[in-house]
Amino acid sequence: MHTDFPKLFSEISTDGAQRSLRWTGVETFSGTYKNTRVEMLARLVFDTKPPAGGHQQDDLAIELTAFHKAFSDADPSIEQGARQDEVLAAAVLMQYFTTRSKAAMAVITTACNGARKAALPIDLVTAAENALSQLAASRRKRPDLREVEIEAPEIECEIDFSSVQANQPTTFKGVFDQLSEAVDEALTDVVAKFNASTKLLVDASKKADEELDMLSWVFGQRALLPDQPFADIPADQKPLVLSRDLASLTTILPGPNPVPALLARAGVNSTENLRIVDAVNAVTDDWIAEALKNHKPSPATSPIHFALVKRQETGAGDSWHAGWAAITGIDLGAAMSPIALAELFYHETLWLR
Structure with a gap:
């Protein structure tokens, strides 16, 4: 049982037997992972305007039914x-x-930097952030060569x-069979060790390549889309433009812990708040x-x-604002x-991958 579950469930019941039964359900349901399942769970936790079962979305409705079952x-x-x-x-x-990592990302993106809140006795968003940090560190740990x-x-x-028997060659067959079996076992063991070593080297190379690509992007000071110097990108476009660039260079989820530092080095400011709607209108x-290609974002x-x-439906301006706010439940002043x-959009981009 998760150490935080007794505290989390205490609002519903402090009965140990009932808590154990609920935990059995948690273990059963969490035994299978799907992005649609996480989507449904995030909607439940944050009680979002888009319902957990979706609007005529069979995949979400099926997951909600399975959750209750x-x-x-x-x-x-x-x-x-x-x-x-x-709570569950x-x-x-x-x-x-x-x-x-995608489950933690979904919690962070749904919370939208506090625009939505989960009314729970534990801080689920902080738990998600800590989980992402730990996964990012462990998945980028260099192997012991x-x-x-x-x-x-x-x-x-x-x-x-x-x-x-002497002078009877056929009687040696058993000896050669024994030798063959021993050699086969030794070779099987060597091949398994060789494959494991190769995987370590491939993983190390993948980590190094990602790191090199990101550093080259930062120090090259040139965006991928649009293809122009960082300095030429308007300040209100940088959060979305540069975070999408960085996400495109990310090959190991959930991305490295220094993402905020890389974005800051690329020129994304850390002062003066920017409204979501203004950032979206700026691009x-x-x-x-290009950013929406092959994606079906969830509100x-x-x-x-x-x-x-x-914004794509109506063009830049404020004509799309009311519809977006009504569907997402997020205030226009957020x-x-x-x-x-930028970091939030980075996580959204990886979540949609």
Whole structure:
């Protein structure tokens, strides 16, 4: 049982037996991971305007039904309720945090820097941020190259010569079979060790390549889209433009911990708050078309990308503002520092991948 679950569930019940039954449901439901499942859970936890079961979205409706079934199977006497759903959904997400970076990203992006809040006895957003930091560090840890070395195999085999008869070659077949089996075992072991060593080297190379690409981008001081120097990009465009660039260079989820530092070095300011709607209005139509290519942003877990969708429908200006605010439930005045906005958009981009 997760150490925070007793505190999380205490509002519903302090009964140990009931808590154990609910945890059984949490373990059952978290045994399978899907992005649509995380989407549904995030909507439940934050009680978003877009409902957990979606609007005629069968995939979300199926996940919501499966969520309720997991707990009713564990305890047929359970009384379903919105508040209990929020708490149990948070528990499932916490289970995912240990290995699934996208679950943590979805919580962070749905919260939208405090524009939405989860009414829970624990700080789920901070837990998600801590989980991302730990996963980022562990997945970029350089391997110990001493583990790459493969020692020469030793063939341990005691040959049984009892059936061998002089001047009768056919009786040696058993001896050769024994030798063949011993050699096969040794070679199988060597191949397994070689494959493991190769994987370590490939992983190390992948980490080094990503790091080199990001550093080259920062020190080259030139954006990928649009292809122009950082200095020529208007300040209100930089949070979205540069964070998308950095996300495109990210090959290992959830991205490195120094992302804010890289964005700051690229020229994203950390002062003077910028409204989400103003940042979305600042970027060009061509850039929006490229940023949305092959994506179907959710108004719940990808509110900034969804703002791009609404902006694309009507063009720059304020005609899309009311519709976006009504659907997402986020206030039009929602603002944050450019660096926070950039990091949020970076996480949204990776979540949508």
